[in-house]
Amino acid sequence: MIKNKRSEYLIKGTKENPRHICGISGGKDSSALAIHIKNTRPDIFEKLELFFTDTGSELPEVYEYLDKMEEYLGKKVLRIKADINSKHKFIVVDGEDDFNPFDEILSKYNGYLPSPRVRWCTRIMKIETMEAWVGSDYCISYVGIRADEPMRDGYKSKGKNKNDNKNIVSVFPYREDNLSLSDIYRILENSEMGLPNYYKWRTRSGCYFCFYQRMVEWAILSKLYPDWFEAARKYEVQHSDRRDYTWVKNNSLEKIKLNADKTIIRYLKKQYKKVNECDLVHNLDQMIEMVQRNEIRKFIDSWDLKKLHDADGENKEGCTVCAI
Incomplete structure (x- = not known):
């Protein structure tokens, strides 16, 4: 609970006092977004929860970049993994560990590998894991979709019924500030974070076995x-x-x-x-x-x-x- 100026106590995760969250994928857009929020919205950054949904199958460069980000931002990036056998369906790990949720989920699908047509990996290990972590809390989610990406859409919170409250609201600081791809590169260069090293050879972030690889x-x-x-x-x-x-x-x-x-x-x-x-x-x-x-x-x-x-x-x- 926190105390506001009127000396009233507000519970975090309510409509009146929502959580502020920002998912870090290990890619350029989400990484630059955390930096941009710190530079332009310090009041939001102070209460911002940074999280990374860890599949346990990320490239080594991703984990290295997350550690570098934590040091630069002075804020922890929470590492969350799917755990289909636990009560809460997720666990929080400290840095890189050996738990690999992909293998357990793959056995559930009888060895049927994910593909562009059946993307159970993204749904279970990324989206559903984030939803389990948020629970029923009201959240404002800061999303790294740029002004030059008019066709992209952000996450939409879904209730069990059409009249249910949608507890996660997405906002788009890049669009609010009219920032495009060149601005993202500028933010990373000015911060001296630079691009993650996997961009030397790969076109985007993802698991080492990602089927979207060229x-x-x-x-x-x-x-x-x-x-x-x-x-x-x-x-x-x-x-x-x-x-x-x-x-x-x-x-x-x-x-x-x-x-x-x-x-x-x-x-x-x-x-x-x-x-x-x-x-x-x-x-x-x-x-x-x-x-x-x-x-x-x-x-x-x-x-x-x-x-x-x-x-x-x-x-x-x-x-x-x-x-x-």
Whole structure:
């Protein structure tokens, strides 16, 4: 309970005194939003609850960036994981731990892997976990949808019945302040937080086995994080219904790994034609040589691959946790 100026006690999580929450996905938009709120709405930031719905299958760079954000903001980012076997359906963990809710939920689906058509991973591990954490409290949720994204919509709180109260209300500071993509980059640069390191090779945040990854990103994953790639491949086994499920439609990870160099080089040749050579650190021949020498880390550390990705514009596919 808190005391207001009239010496009246208000219970946190009511209509009169709602909770203020902001979901951090580990991506650029939600990360910059927390910084923007701190800079422009200090009274809101003081009571803002930052949270991250952790699938237990995030890239290492995501956890590193969350730790960096906590230090910069001076505020904890609460790590919440789905726990389908617990009373509350979620648990709060301290930093990175070994609990992996994906495996338990996958068994519930008899090994049926999530896909763009059946996105049970986003629904259960992200959205329903957040809803369980909020409970019946009234909340104002600050969402990182920009002014230059008119077609995107935020999370809509749903009651059990159409007349139920909708206890989570979304607000959009970027739209209120007319901020677009270039402003997000500026906020991150000015804060010295910069972009998360996975943007060096990946187009968006997400689990290491995210089915929204582009083929070239799967190929690079096999080079950068062979253990994670192998872990994803092990999910592609024949299940009790005698069907084989794969992360990529009509393509196994084993096949992607065997053709990784060809996939990456083909992508480089295609994207190189779309960019200004002067904006790159390496020329095409040097890029191809580094791939062939298995010097993929040296290549991506130049940020050249991100520039090649950006030639196609922003990747809009993926889970919608940043729109909660």
